[in-house]
Amino acid sequence: MNSFTTDVIVVGAGPCGLFAVFEAGLLKWKCHLVDYLPVVGGQCSEIYPKKPIYDIPGFPQVLAGDLVKNLLEQGKPFHPTFSLGERAESLQKLEDGKFRLTTSRGTEIIGSTVILAGGLGCFEPRKPAIENIVFFEDRGVEYIVRDPEFYRGKKVVIGGGGDSALDWALVLVEIASHVTLVHRSQQFRAAPDSVEKAMKLAENGKLGLITDGQIIALAGSESLERVTVQHNDGRMESVECDNYLPLFGLSPKLGPIAGWGLGIEKNAVTVNPTTYATNVEGIYAIGDICEYPHKLKLILCGFHEAAVALNAEYKRLHPEKKHVLKYTTVTGITEL
Amino acid sequence: MNSFTTDVIVVGAGPCGLFAVFEAGLLKWKCHLVDYLPVVGGQCSEIYPKKPIYDIPGFPQVLAGDLVKNLLEQGKPFHPTFSLGERAESLQKLEDGKFRLTTSRGTEIIGSTVILAGGLGCFEPRKPAIENIVFFEDRGVEYIVRDPEFYRGKKVVIGGGGDSALDWALVLVEIASHVTLVHRSQQFRAAPDSVEKAMKLAENGKLGLITDGQIIALAGSESLERVTVQHNDGRMESVECDNYLPLFGLSPKLGPIAGWGLGIEKNAVTVNPTTYATNVEGIYAIGDICEYPHKLKLILCGFHEAAVALNAEYKRLHPEKKHVLKYTTVTGITEL
Numbered sequence: 001m002n003s004f005t006t007d008v009i010v011v012g013a014g015p016c017g018l019f020a021v022f023e024a025g026l027l028k029w030k031c032h033l034v035d036y037l038p039v040v041g042g043q044c045s046e047i048y049p050k051k052p053i054y055d056i057p058g059f060p061q062v063l064a065g066d067l068v069k070n071l072l073e074q075g076k077p078f079h080p081t082f083s084l085g086e087r088a089e090s091l092q093k094l095e096d097g098k099f100r101l102t103t104s105r106g107t108e109i110i111g112s113t114v115i116l117a118g119g120l121g122c123f124e125p126r127k128p129a130i131e132n133i134v135f136f137e138d139r140g141v142e143y144i145v146r147d148p149e150f151y152r153g154k155k156v157v158i159g160g161g162g163d164s165a166l167d168w169a170l171v172l173v174e175i176a177s178h179v180t181l182v183h184r185s186q187q188f189r190a191a192p193d194s195v196e197k198a199m200k201l202a203e204n205g206k207l208g209l210i211t212d213g214q215i216i217a218l219a220g221s222e223s224l225e226r227v228t229v230q231h232n233d234g235r236m237e238s239v240e241c242d243n244y245l246p247l248f249g250l251s252p253k254l255g256p257i258a259g260w261g262l263g264i265e266k267n268a269v270t271v272n273p274t275t276y277a278t279n280v281e282g283i284y285a286i287g288d289i290c291e292y293p294h295k296l297k298l299i300l301c302g303f304h305e306a307a308v309a310l311n312a313e314y315k316r317l318h319p320e321k322k323h324v325l326k327y328t329t330v331t332g333i334t335e336l
Numbered sequence: 337m338n339s340f341t342t343d344v345i346v347v348g349a350g351p352c353g354l355f356a357v358f359e360a361g362l363l364k365w366k367c368h369l370v371d372y373l374p375v376v377g378g379q380c381s382e383i384y385p386k387k388p389i390y391d392i393p394g395f396p397q398v399l400a401g402d403l404v405k406n407l408l409e410q411g412k413p414f415h416p417t418f419s420l421g422e423r424a425e426s427l428q429k430l431e432d433g434k435f436r437l438t439t440s441r442g443t444e445i446i447g448s449t450v451i452l453a454g455g456l457g458c459f460e461p462r463k464p465a466i467e468n469i470v471f472f473e474d475r476g477v478e479y480i481v482r483d484p485e486f487y488r489g490k491k492v493v494i495g496g497g498g499d500s501a502l503d504w505a506l507v508l509v510e511i512a513s514h515v516t517l518v519h520r521s522q523q524f525r526a527a528p529d530s531v532e533k534a535m536k537l538a539e540n541g542k543l544g545l546i547t548d549g550q551i552i553a554l555a556g557s558e559s560l561e562r563v564t565v566q567h568n569d570g571r572m573e574s575v576e577c578d579n580y581l582p583l584f585g586l587s588p589k590l591g592p593i594a595g596w597g598l599g600i601e602k603n604a605v606t607v608n609p610t611t612y613a614t615n616v617e618g619i620y621a622i623g624d625i626c627e628y629p630h631k632l633k634l635i636l637c638g639f640h641e642a643a644v645a646l647n648a649e650y651k652r653l654h655p656e657k658k659h660v661l662k663y664t665t666v667t668g669i670t671e672l
Contacts, residue, residue, distance in 0.1 A: 019393050026391070054664035055362070056394055057355050057639040058403050060410040067394050074396040163663070193670060274609045274630045294610045294648055296661060303393040304640030312630055325632060327499075328390035334529065 002107040004081060006032035008310070009101050009111035011088045011257070014042020016287030016302030017117035018071035023310045024115075025078025025336055026328070032109050034101065036255075038085040041068035042119050050147055057300055067299075077335040083107050088118075089256045091283075099282065113313050116262075116269060116278070116285040117302070121255050126248040128159065132218055133246075140224025141244050151176045157227050157239055158182070159215050160247040166190040166198055168247060173207050180208030180239055182215055182229055213237070218244065254289075265291050275312035276305045282316070284309035338443040340417060342368035344646070345437050345447040347424045347593070350378020352623030352638030353453035354407040359646045360451075361414025361672055362664070368445050370437065372591075374421040377404035378455045386483060393636055403635075413671040419443050424454075425592050427619075435618065449649050452605060452614070452621040453638070457591050462584040464495065468554055469582075476560025477580050487512045493563050493575055494518070495551050496583040502526040502534055504583060509543050516544030516575055518551055518565055549573070554580065590625075601627050611648035612641045618652070620645035 007029035010017045018040060021031045039045050044053075044064035052061045059067070086103035091114065094100055101109045125143030127133060133141060145151075145168050156176040158169050161183035167190070169181045181198065188195045202209035210229055217228040227244050229237045254267055262278045263270035268291035269278055276284045276292075286309055287302030295301070311325070343365035346353045354376060357367045375381050380389075380400035388397045395403070422439035427450065430436055437445045461479030463469060469477060481487075481504050492512040494505050497519035503526070505517045517534065524531045538545035546565055553564035563580050565573045590603055598614045599606035604627035605614055612620045612628075622645055623638030631637070647661070 015393075022391070022393075052668075054410075054669050055358070057351075057358075057636070058392055058395060058398065058406045058410070060406060060412075062394065070394045070396060074390075074394070076396075274628065292610065294644055296643055296647055298643060298661075300393070300636075300643060301640045304637045307632055307634060307636060308630055311632055325634075332388075333390050 002083070002105075004032050004083070004107070004109045006030050006081065006109060006111045008032070008113045008115055009034070009099060009109050010080075010115045010117055011035075011101070012042060012117035012119055012287070012289070013037070013040040013082065013084065014117060014119045014287065015044055015067060015071055015299050016119075016306055017042070017115070018068065018075055019303050020115050020117060020286065020306040020310065021075035021078055021080040022071075023307045025075065025333075027310060027314050028336065029113070029310070030078065030336055031075075031080045031115075032083070032111065033080055034083045034086055034088045034103055034107075034109065036085070036087040036104075040072060040082070040084065041065070044068050053299070055298065055300065077333050079336055083109070087255065091260050093280070093282075097282070112282065112317065113310075114283040115306070115309060116257065116283065116289055117287045117306070118254075118257060118289045120288050121253050121257070121267070125246070128215065128246045128248060130216065130218055136218050136220065136224050136244070139222065140220065140242060141218070141246070143246060145172075145245065148172060148175050151243060153177050154242040155240060156180070156243045156245065157215070157241040158245045158247055160249070161185060161188045161190065162247070162249055163190045163194065164249060165245075165247040166194040168245065169207060170194060170197055170201070173201055178208065180210065180241070182210045182213055182239075184212065184214045184232065186211045208239075210237075215244065215246075257289075274308075276309040277312060282313070284313065338419070338441075340368050340419070340443070340445045342366050342417065342445060342447045344368070344449045344451055345370070345435060345445050346416075346451045346453055347371075347437070348378060348453035348455055348623070348625070349373070349376040349418065349420065350453060350455045350623065351380055351403060351407055351635050352455075352642055353378070353451070354404070354411055355639050356451050356453060356622065356642040356646065357411035357414055357416040358407075359643045361411065361669075363646060363650050364672065365449070365646070366414065366672055367411075367416045367451075368419070368447065369416055370419045370422055370424050370439055370443075370445065372421070372423040372440075376408060376418070376420065377401070380404050386485075389635070391634065391636065413669050415672055419445070423591065427596050429616070429618075433618070448618065448653065449646075450619040451642070451645060452593065452619065452625055453623045453642070454590075454593060454625045456624050457589050457593065457603070461582070464551065464582045464584060466552065466554055472554050472556065472560050472580070475558065476556065476578060477554070477582070479582060481508075481581065481583075484508060484511050487579060489513050490578040491576060492516070492579045492581065493551070493577040494581045494583055496585070497521060497524045497526065498583070498585055499526045499530065500585060501581075501583040502530045504581065505543060506530060506533055506537070509537060514544065516546065516577070518546045518549055518575075520548065520550045520568065522547045544575075546573075551580065551582075593625075610644075612645040613648060618649070620649065 008031045010033040013033040013035035049065035201207035213229040213231040269285035273292035286305035344367045346369040349369040349371035385401035537543035549565040549567040552566045605621040609628035622641035
């Protein structure tokens with residue numbers, strides 16, 4: 001059985017967890033990170049490594065994968081350790097005030113502070129109730145667009161009426177040979193200008209748009225060949241396609257964290273809005289996993305939350321010290 | 337007289353003000369920025385353009401000047417307008433709920449929202465009470481280190497016992513031909529490891545260190561040639577030098593903003609810690625100019641504050657709309 005002793009246990013190795021390594025390092029604390037995914041980077045690595053992000057301050061544009069690389073590099077002087085491919089299962093507060101985290105593989109990590117940076121948790125796609133959909137998974141049915149290039153030249157049907165369905169329709173219409181968007185209503189739950197763009201493309205015949213139906217059957221011998229759309233008036237229509245993307249959202253599951261005695265709301269961990277502390281002293285939640293009034297689920301907010309949480313924890317553990325915030329511009333970085 | 341109409345009036349064109357342009361742009365709002373400095377970038381441009389910053393998330397290291405360039409680039413699609421070299425003088429709330437800002441040059445800017453991102457304000461160095469110090473300003477006396485290279489090969493005396501004095505002593509000791517640090521006490525108000533480093537350098541004879549005196553007189557014909565140190569025991573000592581840097585800190589002056597009816601504390605504007613709203617509806621304060629519990633004066637925190645303040649303002653102005661936060665990863669950027 002592996003066991004580690006560290007200063008800060010970070011649950012989640014996405015961008016916020018990785019930046020926590022840096023902020024902890026400035027306070028002379030080492031971090032051990034645990035992530036259920038086998039690689040660092042969280043959603044950035046898993047869902048959209050090759051998609052540019054435009055809202056990281058100071059980067060007019062950056063690929064998610066590159067951002068992750070940079071964050072790893074930034075934390076390097078502080079030598080973080082990792083348990084990847086392991087889910088954080090249980091957390092106990094020990095008598096001396098420290099925490100013991102146990103993972104799905106039985107690894108034990110002891111630390112003084114816990115930073116939950118688990119993003120949306122271990123999330124799963126919402127699957128439509130179509131009898132044989134499991135058969136077609138990875139044979140034409142994908143719930144997540146991992147690489148838009150995969151769809152080059154293919155006939156694609158997208159199901160859903162939210163941001164994900166609309167935005168991917170707008171992206172794939174440039175790549176696939178044909179895209180049909182199927183939604184059961186004329187009302188979309190998406191950004192108005194995405195809806196507007198989709199409507200224009202549909203008017204110009206560049207996007208197939210069915211707004212009164214849903215896909216009820218899939219067919220094909222080895223792999224997907226066509227889907228059946230049932231219109232709201234009962235009429236049936238067959239649409240040929242290579243791929244069907246049911247983009248009805250991801251259903252994030254907090255997983256074991258939900259059972260750790262923390263305040264939970266909207267499938268997230270409630271925190272003090274000025275310190276990001278949970279209801280248990282020494283445990284903080286940052287990034288998409290935390291919830292407080294006016295919370296924005298943006299990576300840049302998670303960075304701030306990491307800095308604030310760790311500095312608040314420093315004050316809690318060292319109430320006697322007059323804490324001097326160090327400016328790296330004048331002092332540089334001292335390796336741990 | 338110049339006059340501008342915009343959505344968001346941003347007071348301060350430092351990194352946080354520049355990032356506010358981007359966040360406002362995502363909400364389809366245009367910005368007009370006002371800054372007392374003749375260039376954008378705030379302290380990054382004025383005080384340390386050539387110094388690397390290590391704590392901007394995603395940048396293991398970035399020159400302050402480059403960060404400013406990147407932020408300008410990131411805001412470009414939203415076409416901000418600028419009044420530089422003008423101080424924000426007065427602010428009135430008009431009957432229709434909009435604001436009118438007037439600058440020191442009489443420029444008028446009308447907008448619905450005001451974002452104060454004025455950093456530490458129009459700050460001035462604390463000058464020691466030495467009779468002829470004004471004569472030697474720019475003739476060997478500088479209150480701010482603009483470019484460390486300026487001191488290459490020179491004999492430098494630094495006065496002060498805070499972070500600024502110590503950290504610059506540590507930097508200049510590598511560049512100048514000789515550095516003497518003069519402080520009236522053996523107690524420093526600086527990061528412990530900076531103090532430790534300085535002590536070691538002094539022991540090895542690499543840094544001159546006087547910890548029981550202060551500089552009371554300056555002499556030289558055309559420019560500074562020597563300073564007189566009065567030791568605490570009354571003894572006088574003459575130290576030859578080309579430059580004297582009195583680094584007793586900057587005394588930030590909020591300036592006219594202090595008279596706008598906003599809550600002020602610790603020379604900063606008090607804000608709601610979850611929206612960064614001031615006590616006047618429609619006016620927000622972000623970055624170093626704002627104060628709330630657990631506030632950290634870090635650029636990365638100002639970025640978060642910009643995003644949160646503008647999204648909170650959107651909710652205030654459009655209470656009826658279900659606000660959908662846009663993810664640039666899926667939607668990209670739409671030029672204004």
